[in-house]
Amino acid sequence: MFYPVILAGGSGERFWPLSRQHKPKQFLVLEPTGRSLLQATADRLNQTSGEPDRLMVVTAHSHRSQVLEHLPDLPMENLLVEPVPRDTAAAILYAALTIARDDPDAIMGVFPADHLIQDQVAFARILAQAVTIAAASDALVTLGIAPDYPSTGYGYIEQGKRLAGLPVGEAYEVKRFTEKPDAQTAAHFLSTGRFLWNSGMFVWRVQAILQAFKEHAPELYGPMSEAAQLRGGLRQLYPSLPKISVDYAVMERATNVVVIPASFGWDDLGDWNALERLLKGEGANVVVGRHVSLDTGGAILYTTNGDDLIATIGLEDVVVVRAGDVTLVVRKDRTQDIKQVVQQLKRTPELEHFA
Numbered sequence: 001m002f003y004p005v006i007l008a009g010g011s012g013e014r015f016w017p018l019s020r021q022h023k024p025k026q027f028l029v030l031e032p033t034g035r036s037l038l039q040a041t042a043d044r045l046n047q048t049s050g051e052p053d054r055l056m057v058v059t060a061h062s063h064r065s066q067v068l069e070h071l072p073d074l075p076m077e078n079l080l081v082e083p084v085p086r087d088t089a090a091a092i093l094y095a096a097l098t099i100a101r102d103d104p105d106a107i108m109g110v111f112p113a114d115h116l117i118q119d120q121v122a123f124a125r126i127l128a129q130a131v132t133i134a135a136a137s138d139a140l141v142t143l144g145i146a147p148d149y150p151s152t153g154y155g156y157i158e159q160g161k162r163l164a165g166l167p168v169g170e171a172y173e174v175k176r177f178t179e180k181p182d183a184q185t186a187a188h189f190l191s192t193g194r195f196l197w198n199s200g201m202f203v204w205r206v207q208a209i210l211q212a213f214k215e216h217a218p219e220l221y222g223p224m225s226e227a228a229q230l231r232g233g234l235r236q237l238y239p240s241l242p243k244i245s246v247d248y249a250v251m252e253r254a255t256n257v258v259v260i261p262a263s264f265g266w267d268d269l270g271d272w273n274a275l276e277r278l279l280k281g282e283g284a285n286v287v288v289g290r291h292v293s294l295d296t297g298g299a300i301l302y303t304t305n306g307d308d309l310i311a312t313i314g315l316e317d318v319v320v321v322r323a324g325d326v327t328l329v330v331r332k333d334r335t336q337d338i339k340q341v342v343q344q345l346k347r348t349p350e351l352e353h354f355a
Contacts, residue, residue: 001051001054001103001105001106001107002049002051002054002106002107002108002109002131003054003055003056003099003103003106003107003108003109003206004045004048004049004054004055004056004109004111005056005057005058005092005095005099005108005109005110005111006038006041006042006045006055006056006057006058006111006112006113007058007088007091007092007110007111007112007113008026008038008057008058008059008063008067008113008114009058009059009060009063009082009085009091010024010025010026010112010113010114011024011025011085012024012025012026012028012114013338013339013342013343014270014271014272014335014336014338014339015028015269015271015272015338016326016328016338016339016341016342016355017321017323017324017326017327017328017354018302018304018321018323020355021062021355022062023066024063024114025037025114025269026038026041026113026114027063027066027070030116030269030275030278031116031278036070037113037114037115037116037269038067038070038071038113038114039070039071040116041111041112041113041114041115042055042057042071042074044117044120044123045109045111047120047124048120048123048124048127052073053075053078054078055074055078056078056079056080056095056098056099057071057074057078057079057080057113058080058081058082058091058092058094058095059079059080059081059082060081060082060084060085061081061082061083061084064079064081067079080094080095080098082094082238083235083238083239084238084239085243086238086241086242086243086244087243087244087245087246088200088245088246088247089213089217089220089242089244089245089246089248089249089250090220090224090238090241090242090243090244092110092202092209092246093209093210093213093217093220093221093224094224094234095108095110096108096206096209096210096213097210097224097225097228098228099206100206100207100210101228103206104206104207105205105206105207106205106206107131107134107135107203107204107205107206108203108204108205108206108209109127109130109131109201109202109203110200110201110202110203110246111201112200112201112268114268114269115199115200115201115266115267115268115269116265116266116267116268116269116274116278117264117265117266118264118265118266119263119264119265120264122262122263122264122265123262123264125169126143126169126260126262126264127143127203128168129168129169129171129260130143130203130260131203132167132168133163133166133171133203133258133260134203134204134205134208135205137256138205138208138211138256139204139208139256139257139258140202140204140208140209140212140250140251140254140256140257140258141171141202141203141204141257141258141259141260142157142174142198142199142201142202142251142257142258142259142260143199143201143202143203143259143260143262144157144159144196144197144198144199144259144260144261144262145196145197145198145199145262145263145266146196146197146261146262146263147189147190147195147196147197149190150183150186150187150189150190151186151197152180152181152182152183152186153180153270153271153336154180154197154198154268154270155177155178155179155180155197155198155247156177156178156181156186156189156195156196156197156198157174157176157177157178157195157196157197157198157259158174158175158176158177158178158189158194158195159172159173159174159175159194159195159196159259159261160172160173160174160175161173163258169260170260170261171258171259171260172258172259172260172261173257173258173259174251174257174258174259175194176252177198177247177251177252178195196259196261196262197266198247199262199266199268200268202246202251208256209250210225212250212254212256213249213250215254216249216250216253216254217244217249217250219242220241220242220244220249223237223240223241224237224241271335271336271338272300272302272319272321272330272332272335272338273300273319273332273335275288275300275302276300276332284296284297284298284299285297285298285299285300285301286299286300286301287301287302288301288302288303289301289302289303289304289305289306289308289309289310289322290303290306290307290308290309290310291309291310291311291312292309292310292311292312293311293312293313293315294312294313294314295313295314295315296312296313296314296315296316297315297316297317298316298317298318298332299312299315299316299317299318299319299320300318300319300320300321300332301319301320301321302319302320302321302322302323303321303322303323304322304323304324305322305324308322310322317331317332317333318330318331318332319331319332319335325354326354342355
């Protein structure tokens, strides 16, 4: 059986100040449907799998109540709460151990809670292909997004040899993972036609990923597999676990990784520039709220209060956000640095509540 797992513990700091510690990105409503990103992800997976009782969510203790508010039909036993965030490796292993306890032959999918996917039909087709490959092998299957511009904000996957004899679609051995490149390297990657964006979505047999953790991340697998046998064991162990992503812990070390090229209108909504890709119309600017401008172009202007007004004069390629008690002004090419401002706020006691 297939168990989709949503990772909903992220902080979404690069969408600050709309995204805050008390309301991170996965709980924001950015789509015209009026559904939060978490709700849209759950809707998509339930529609694809047809088994909503097997949907699982991993989240931080501080976000538990919000997950239940956004997903009131989620079975309580399917909500896995991390006492403290320890990045994606621990979260995925937590889910894998939980699934394997009740269904050792299960197939598991992993999906971030805060991504946009516009073509549901194409997504369902690719996911079915991934499940078919995972069910017939020990492959760790990842979905790679066909790039349409040389992004420096995404990690990349280089395709290796094409797999032969597949019953459906195409898939490739993974030659290597590369973290976010500079502009020149990203342009080179795009020109070769061999590289895909790393979407952070995975499908595998639960036993295959457990074996991969045992082999490549024993510092996680050993303590967590033992603690999972004890009542409350994981809760006590969690703060001492290393904070590491599944990419570093397992995927970049494993030799049985397979990538499926995918195109289904994907965007990870990583920072404010994503709003332009989502909402750009005919005008010179992207505007949510009321805006008056003089000689302003290529700007993203956003206010959470419909009664507020943003006025700009002589600005080009900037982001201006008014959210509650915070105003952000940043050049569009520096939005990746918003995270540094949030970290600075967290280190300053008198300003921490703005983070």
